[in-house]
Amino acid sequence: MSGFLIEHYDLWRGLHILSVIAWMAGLLYLPRLFAYHTRAGQGSAVATDYFEQMERKLFHIIMNPAMVAAWLFGGILIYVDGAGRMGWAFLLLPAMIAKLTGVAFLTFWHHYLGRARKALLAGTSTRSEKYWRATNELPFLAAVIMVLCVTMGVK
Numbered sequence: 001m002s003g004f005l006i007e008h009y010d011l012w013r014g015l016h017i018l019s020v021i022a023w024m025a026g027l028l029y030l031p032r033l034f035a036y037h038t039r040a041g042q043g044s045a046v047a048t049d050y051f052e053q054m055e056r057k058l059f060h061i062i063m064n065p066a067m068v069a070a071w072l073f074g075g076i077l078i079y080v081d082g083a084g085r086m087g088w089a090f091l092l093l094p095a096m097i098a099k100l101t102g103v104a105f106l107t108f109w110h111h112y113l114g115r116a117r118k119a120l121l122a123g124t125s126t127r128s129e130k131y132w133r134a135t136n137e138l139p140f141l142a143a144v145i146m147v148l149c150v151t152m153g154v155k
C-alpha cells in the first residue's frame with residue numbers, strides 16, 4: 001500500500017490540484033450567490049425558485065465532495081512526503097505551517113458558508129449584500145499564500 005502511494009505521487013499531486021480547483025471555485029462563487037440572494041430578499045420568489053436551489057447544489061454536489069477530495073489527496077501527499085520523500089520534519093517547515101494554516105482557514109470558511117446557507121434558507125440571515133461582497137475575496141487571498149508557500153517553500 002505504502003509503495004503504491006509513493007510510486008504514484010504525481011497522480012495524487014494532479015488529483016490534489018484538480019480537487020482544489022473545484023473547491024476554490026465553490027468557495028468563490030457561493031458568497032456571490034449569497035450577495036444576489038440577499039439583494040433579491042430572503043424568501044422572495046426568485047430566492048426560492050433560483051438562489052436556494054443553486055446554493056444547495058453548489059454546496060452539496062461540488063463543494064463538499066471537492067473539499068473531501070482535496071483533503072484526501074493532500075493527506076496522501078503529506079504521507080508520501082513524510083514517509084518517503086522528505087521525512088516527517090517537512091511538516092515543521094515554515095512554508096508548510098503557513099500552508100496548513102491556510103487549509104484550516106478554508107475549511108473553517110467552508111463550514112461557515114454552510115451555516116450561512118442554512119440561515120438564508122430559514123430567512124434568518126443578518127448579513128448584508130455588502131458583507132458578502134467584501135468577504136468574497138478572502139479565500140482567494142488565502143489561496144495565493146498557500147500556492148506560493150508550496151511552490152516556493154516546500155521542495
Ligand code: HEM
Pocket residue numbers: 013016017020024070071074075077078081103106142143144146147150151154155
Ligand atoms: C485540504 C487540505 C490540504 C492538504 C492536506 C494539502 C497538502 C499538500 C501537500 C502535502 C503537498 C505537497 C507539498 C510538496 O511536497 O511540494 C501539497 C501540494 C500542493 N497543494 Fe495542497 N493541501 C491542501 C489543500 C490545498 C489548497 C486549498 C490549495 C490551494 C488553494 C493547495 C495547493 C497546492 C499546490 C499548488 C500544491 C503543489 C503541487 C505541486 O507539487 O506541484 N492545497 N498540498
